[in-house]
Amino acid sequence: MRPLNCGDDDQTACPTNLGLNITPVHTLNLSLCATEPSSCLSHPTGRNTLPETPVQYTYNTVVAIMTSPQQIRTVTTDLLRITHPVMLAGMNVAAGPKLAAAVTNAGGIGVIGGVGYTPDMLREQIAELKSFLNDKNAPFGVDLLIPQVGGSARKTNYDYTKGKLDELVTIIIDSGARLFVSAVGVPPQAVVDRLHKAGIYYMNMIGHPKHVAKCLALGADLICAQGGEGGGHTGDVPTTVLIPTVAAMCKGKKGGMGAEVQVVAAGGLFNGQSLAAAMALGASAVWVGTRFVLSEEAGAPKAHQEAVRTAGFDDNIRTIIFTGRPLRVRKNPYIDNWETNRAAEIQELTAKGVIPVEHDLERMGDDIDDDTMDNARPFLMGKASAVVNDRLSAKQIVDEMVQGAVDEIRKSNAAIVSKSKL
Incomplete structure (x- = not known):
């Protein structure tokens, strides 16, 4: 069976590059692949250029059928070994194991939110997630809230792990997770070191550029910059301002696992247009919450889904x-x-x-x-709730985001005026 990747190194047989290689902050780090996985459009050179030989991702037959062919390849898709640059936000109950698995099965990466979970609860949630995976070794992530407690921190902050962070991290490592996500704060250096030693990538959520330096100092491999339009805990810096700012700050910086630090965009992103826009702003993947709340596999109760649908x-x-x-x-x-x-x-x-x-x-x-x-x-819910009105499967959401982004990138490139040859 052929691996699901962008394929051929010989780009002489590929069409003209359709990447949006006009981004001022950095060169857009993606490639567009034709419907046949082995035929790929060349990617721009420059920051985060992908390796000449694509990473070979092998999926079992069931997953190959369920996962649509790769059309957009970025550094983040390579690092996380996913087909599409779409990540499920770790929304605790609103997401849940079934939805996380569905997003992974669709070619993105599902993340469960472990806020308030005891070690036993987290172990059970991960086991349930893996039970829904078509490929039991497919990538998934776990998101924990790790706020600073005491000192100059908000007085309402408290330890969501109730002193069990090390035990929770051990469970995450033993589970074979591909990604660890820290929100509303940063993890201790010892935790980051343990994760990296186990081959797990560490991503930190931020809502303001002032938090980037601390994440980089700890060895973050990815930084998820969430604009104020996002749901849940969020800042007030608009997504379109935050993403390029953070991308510029991460340019040339190496994460703890050795690759260049990747920016993941979040906040008001819900369709192909927003995925394409996020990439043009400097992100190599998107972190999506509200759109997935209104999905068939979501753990969100009916009242929550209806609240999103009618907002x-x-x-x-x-x-x-x-x-x-x-x-x-x-x-x-x-x-x-x-x-x-x-x-x-x-x-x-x-x-x-x-x-x-x-x-x-x-x-x-x-x-x-x-x-x-x-x-x-x-x-x-985020601001995207105003335009998210239909309940779809996770696969439909992922596929429509990716195809929509490809269509938008091609449309945008058609507007570029080529210089005539003398």
Whole structure:
């Protein structure tokens, strides 16, 4: 069986390069492959040029049938051994093992969010994920929240791992994960060293350029820059500003595994146009959350999926009432009341290290009404919720993103005026 890669080194038989090689910050590091996997369009030279001999990815027959042929090849697809530059955001329950496996089976990489998981829970979640994989050795990732606690950190920060980080990392290493993701903070150097020794790539989420240096110093292999349009914990720097800024900061820097640090884009990305745009801005893959919440395999409850499906452009908000740090969620009357009428109370509580919603629920005790209880459960979603209206399979989402991106890149290149030969 033929491996799923971009194929031939002999580019004389390939069509003219269709890569968007006009990016000012760095040369776009992708190649477009024709429908037949062994026929590939040449890629630009320059930053992050792919090796002359493509990495040979061998999948079993079942996966080969399920995974569409590779059309876009980047350094990140090579590093993670995936077919498509699409990554499932680790959204804890909203994603879940079944969706993570479905994204991996579709040729991307599925990531489960391990926030609040005990070691036994994480072990069970990974086992369930692997049970859904068509290729039991296919790549997947695990995302943990590792905020700084104490010192100059937010007083509402706490250890989500409850002192079990080393044990959780051991489980991740033993599981054969390909990727470890750290969010809302950075892991200890000892953890990064253990991951690298085990051959696991380390990616850190950031929402502001000021966090890049610390990630690079630790040996991050990938940096996921999430713009303020993203759902869940996010900053306020727009995606179109953040990605090229971070790409410039990572240019020429080597990660702990030896390859050049890759930028993964996140925040408001949901279709082929946004994948193509992210690559033009300097990313070599995308981290997608909200689009996958409204998928057939998502672990998100019906109410969460319906909240995404019906959301308009003014229906989400960043608030700190749920975790003590900015979290983009679907608006509701309970949140509006906090933000409009209890803003001073939010500041007072968080300054003391108290999370507002937890304070509310404890104060109400047994007297809490159903309406408050329902509205006190946040539905995480990004700005893309305004345009995500259809429930699709993970494979449809991945395939449509990739094909849409290829179409957009070709369309953009058609606008380039070639210099006439004298």
